[in-house]
Amino acid sequence: MSFEDEMRSAMATFVVEARELLQDMETGLLGLENDTDPEEAIGAIFRAAHTIKGSSGLFGLDHLVRFTHVLESVLDRLRNDEIAVSPELVGALLPCCDHLGRLMSAVEEGRLDEDPALAAEGVALHARLEPYLTDAAAPAPADDAPAPADTTTADAADTAAGQGAMHLSLRFGVDCLRSGMDPLSFIRYLSTLGEIRDVRVLDGLFPDAAAFDPESSYLDFEVTLETTADVASVSDVFEFVREDSEITVLAAGSPAADYATLVTGSGELAGAVAEVLVTSGALTPRALEEALAQAGSAVEVTGTAPAAPAAAAPAPDTQTPAAAAPAAVAGVPAQSRTGGTAAAQPPATAAKTVSAAAKTPAAKTAAPAGGQAAAGAAREARSIRVDALRLDRLIDVVGELVIAGAGAGLHATTNGDETLLASISELMRLVEEVRDSALQLRMVPIGTTFSRFQRVVRDVSADLGKDIALVISGGETEVDKALVEQIGDPLMHLVRNSMDHGIESAEVRAERGKPARGTLRLNAYHDSGSIVIEVTDDGGGIDPEKVLAKAVERGLVEAGASLSEQDIYQLIFEAGFSTAAQVSDLSGRGVGMDVVKRNVTALRGMIEVESKVGVGCTMRIRLPLTLAIIDGFLVGVGSASYVVPLDRVIECVELPPNSDLRDCMDLRGEVLPFIRLRSLFGIDGERPRRENVVVVEYAGMKVGLVVDALVGEFQTVIKPLGMLFGHVNGIGGATILGNGDVALIIDVSMLVRHYGERQAERDLVVAR
């Protein structure tokens, strides 16, 4: 992968990550108001903003950084209890999440520069956050305020740069090695800024062998650097060690007094430093001598006050005890003239070690972030992200494996080879396990989908002026990922519909003696091979009579038709039942209830309605657990094979003789209507002497399917039918049998629903 490709891939990671973080942020914000102990949630929200900002900076997305910075500042104040959680604050922060989402979409589409429209939106959002920021603190980013010492010396350097070599005096803290700071590494890095002319090692502080600590740093360095860089950038090289060390950077042509200060500040190393300065040509011996004489008096006059021109060295550098200074000043000029060393100098004070130790702050106990262990993040550590396409490919191959296994099983049975049969059955057991595990990979808890509705309910109830609480249960119910993705839209419509048309206004609720606050429930659970998702409201319910009247008016049913209550409810899902004129702008976003029904049906599911006028309504979506593989029951009609989903099969019975002209039979005293697959699918050929009935059930209704032969259970890998056959009623897909033949999968729900129509057809066929 080229660098550009890698960056692109990293950017894609960033977008995915940011979206997840935004989701966390939104969930966190929505929970804030009800949270009794919001500290953890606030920490998570802050971290989300913080991470987005950090990553945006990496990609050079400055507008995102700017926007998130303000958000982060507000959240930081919230985290530090400087401001309190309030509905207004949450209300101001939520749109920021949305805005970030839009910014991310722009990034995803490759627009890395700021969109003017979005920028204006961002400014407006910032204005809403303004009250939550302190007057001065927020708009001042830290890079406006570098260490003041650097600025002053930088000015001096600008005039002096380029006129000669810079002089650096490096007194590394005695503990620097223990912090992993290697003096040599810094000196080497200096060479990236210019040419190092000279490095002198001063070992004057090297202790006796007895006192020597191998982990401590004793060496000091005087470096002459030829560079065009200014003093500030050179002293920045040492920013990591500045705190515990004494680093002095003097630009070429600095005033002699600055050199004098360096020398006087060097304690027992003063003589050596003076010598290096002279020999490196930084200044003449006479100039230094004069400056030292002057500095000497200056030190005496100002006492322990820090000397102002101490270049980039931090203030503590000048903490040389006043008493020691004159002595050093007195001794140095003589030595530098005679070329002597500082070795004879009596140790005045152990200046270096003292200052280093004194500056090391007492170890503060950092509050451990134990409480931050957000479950989601912990999950990340244990999980990996896999491309959905790879997963689909795996499921596909496992499907083929199941078919191949079934084929092998068939051959073994035909050959009657006992040992082969035994090993095939063991193989099939394993294949089934692999199949289950593979399918499990695609299962995700539906809770994530549900929690998205917190926001929807909040926003929509605000728009409608209704007070509505959302109660979520069964969020841990696992559903096939493909299903989750496709159920979002229908669910959204049902939720909006319930809020819009179901839950009454506060006045009406008061009249009916209901609590002012409406409740909307989202629930999910597994029920005999299906997943059930319920949207329940405690609103006015659906009035069957009104629905029927309207359906008649729209010409959907004949006037005077007698329909069961359930049939009437189903009418609301008919295309043309509601028209734009009656749909409020909320629910009427181009998706009618008929589309909801179509979406659910496309997922091999169905919707049931349970309603009680004045009490409330439940929309119950029933979906298959997975879309890929089902346990089937293989039956034969003539030369054709069909698969009935096993979870629909109740039992199998023999068709009573003399049933030719009937369309129902007596099942232990119960009337069982049946459908003849032979007639339904128009299969020719002789009917066998004995026919069988597969009793299937769907949504509480039992129907018999008349077939020739019962073959048995069969692992069915669903191969969707092509576009051309998409609208064939009663067929849910196809599968390949072990022997290579194709079998159609019967869509029981469709068959049961269209059973009336089919019956009419069957009558026609029989009459012919």
Add this chain to the structure above:
Amino acid sequence: MGKTILVVDDSASVRQVVGLALRGAGYDVIEGVDGVDALSKLDGRKVHLIISDVNMPRMDGITFVKETKKLAAYKFTPIIMLTTESADGKKAEGQAAGAKAWVVKPFQPAQMLAAVSKLILP
């Protein structure tokens, strides 16, 4: 053999970009998603430098630095903290814990490389 750098951040994109920049400069990079995970990577192998975020779930950067300093094999390993300008307190805490170097978030990959090369050779 390049020198090995452990990059600890809960953000996958940060790890990816920092890793990309460091690998490009000739370093070997290993990753940790939080303090706990990062500590498990300090299993005796040679690590020449650690780059760690401060704000992380499970174990934050400060605690991670303290734990690292307790390990004999890594107590001299330089550590770069990823701090934010708004968190001077965190920076001081990090330094007290033993992470003397820092890079202020948000940063460009080049800034990170500069900080790293001050501390170790590629």
